[in-house]
Amino acid sequence: xxxxxxxxxxxxxxxxxxxxxxxxxxxxxxxxxxxxxxxxxxxxxxxxxxxxxxxxxxxxxxxxxxxxxxxxxxxxxxxxxxxxxxxxxxxxxxxxxxxxxxxxxxxxxxxxxxxxxxxxxxxxxxxxxxxxxxxxxxxxxxxxxxxxxxxxxxxxxxxxxxxxxxxxxxxxxxxxxxxxxxxxxxxxxxxxxxxxxxxxxxxxxxxxxxxxxxxxxxxx
Amino acid sequence: xxxxxxxxxxxxxxxxxxxxxxxxxxxxxxxxxxxxxxxxxxxxxxxxxxxxxxxxxxxxxxxxxxxxxxxxxxxxxxxxxxxxxxxxxxxxxxxxxxxxxxxxxxxxxxxxxxxxxxxxxxxxxxxxxxxxxxxxxxxxxxxxxxxxxxxxxxxxxxxxxxxxxxxxxxxxxxxxxxxxxxxxxxxxxxxxxxxxxxxxxxxxxxxxxxxxxx
Numbered sequence: 001x002x003x004x005x006x007x008x009x010x011x012x013x014x015x016x017x018x019x020x021x022x023x024x025x026x027x028x029x030x031x032x033x034x035x036x037x038x039x040x041x042x043x044x045x046x047x048x049x050x051x052x053x054x055x056x057x058x059x060x061x062x063x064x065x066x067x068x069x070x071x072x073x074x075x076x077x078x079x080x081x082x083x084x085x086x087x088x089x090x091x092x093x094x095x096x097x098x099x100x101x102x103x104x105x106x107x108x109x110x111x112x113x114x115x116x117x118x119x120x121x122x123x124x125x126x127x128x129x130x131x132x133x134x135x136x137x138x139x140x141x142x143x144x145x146x147x148x149x150x151x152x153x154x155x156x157x158x159x160x161x162x163x164x165x166x167x168x169x170x171x172x173x174x175x176x177x178x179x180x181x182x183x184x185x186x187x188x189x190x191x192x193x194x195x196x197x198x199x200x201x202x203x204x205x206x207x208x209x210x211x212x213x214x215x216x217x218x219x220x
Numbered sequence: 221x222x223x224x225x226x227x228x229x230x231x232x233x234x235x236x237x238x239x240x241x242x243x244x245x246x247x248x249x250x251x252x253x254x255x256x257x258x259x260x261x262x263x264x265x266x267x268x269x270x271x272x273x274x275x276x277x278x279x280x281x282x283x284x285x286x287x288x289x290x291x292x293x294x295x296x297x298x299x300x301x302x303x304x305x306x307x308x309x310x311x312x313x314x315x316x317x318x319x320x321x322x323x324x325x326x327x328x329x330x331x332x333x334x335x336x337x338x339x340x341x342x343x344x345x346x347x348x349x350x351x352x353x354x355x356x357x358x359x360x361x362x363x364x365x366x367x368x369x370x371x372x373x374x375x376x377x378x379x380x381x382x383x384x385x386x387x388x389x390x391x392x393x394x395x396x397x398x399x400x401x402x403x404x405x406x407x408x409x410x411x412x413x414x415x416x417x418x419x420x421x422x423x424x425x426x427x428x429x430x431x432x433x434x
Contacts, residue, residue: 050370062315095297102289
């Protein structure tokens, strides 16, 4: 039975999981969840994820939520196929992958997500982007990107000279971020920019990017 | 002689996560006390160990790491045969453990660290509380603990049937929260309450507490 991902094609967390599945060449079915009708906050979805969030992975009798737990599981289960995203043969490299995945989770994502929200989601609710929220998070992001610039001037990817789950975890949110006026923060840092162009050109990402739209291109 | 150094503060929740793991695995380590009040974590030589200027930082020989949960997982992986087994071998059960590890990291910790700052640290520094932050985060924690109560009614520990890093990662925030008004949220839930009592009574944890200066 094929794996199922319950989520949405434009969601950053759902696409994080899908990119990983594509890197590992795993067949899966995307089962759309109608978040606009609050399907994710009601049974039966709530029985799959009591926190009422997408995505959820089903692999036979295993149900998982939290996109980074899903990517860890997929990367581990299919570690012999495709790129070695978790460096399973080298404990030191594996620990560096985990460390930079934690950095994405605890530093990068919390700074980037509110900026994405203000530019993509707030307009749908008839609101102007909140300048204070944007500026505060740009300050936080500057610190993170300075660290990334320094690191990426010494290694090609975050955990070393190898593409890993740490880099993959950044792709979805960065894709939206690069469509905001704040994209210059990435473009003005040569090594971060080069890293972004590299990881976003990977075929696995190209397979999901087409679905990553809020319909913003339809707005005037 | 040990190859392991932990650079941190005994009061810091993230540092305590790492020392708890080392004590559980019964591994010797050197502790380098970083003076947070002096801002030593924002300067050299610490900054070279963690460019984000946060405790803890960790060294094992020539391996340098930061981010407490990456450090604890490394320790458990590298020293798997020592002390307490803090992970699960079966791949599907390990995936479930990984899920609850993310729950601690994304749901519990976001809320708990704000409450620990307000109720645990601000009084020490005589900074007034922000009651709005306390109320908001108390309400969020209440919802999260509803999920925990259900999970712990079905599973002895959060990650599975044995004590693992998932449970351990909660201990530092629990240490502060159980001394505050927030303890009622834990005590009012039978399964959560039993779990807290169990994991906080572990001998390795008492060694972490013993490091905190009075």
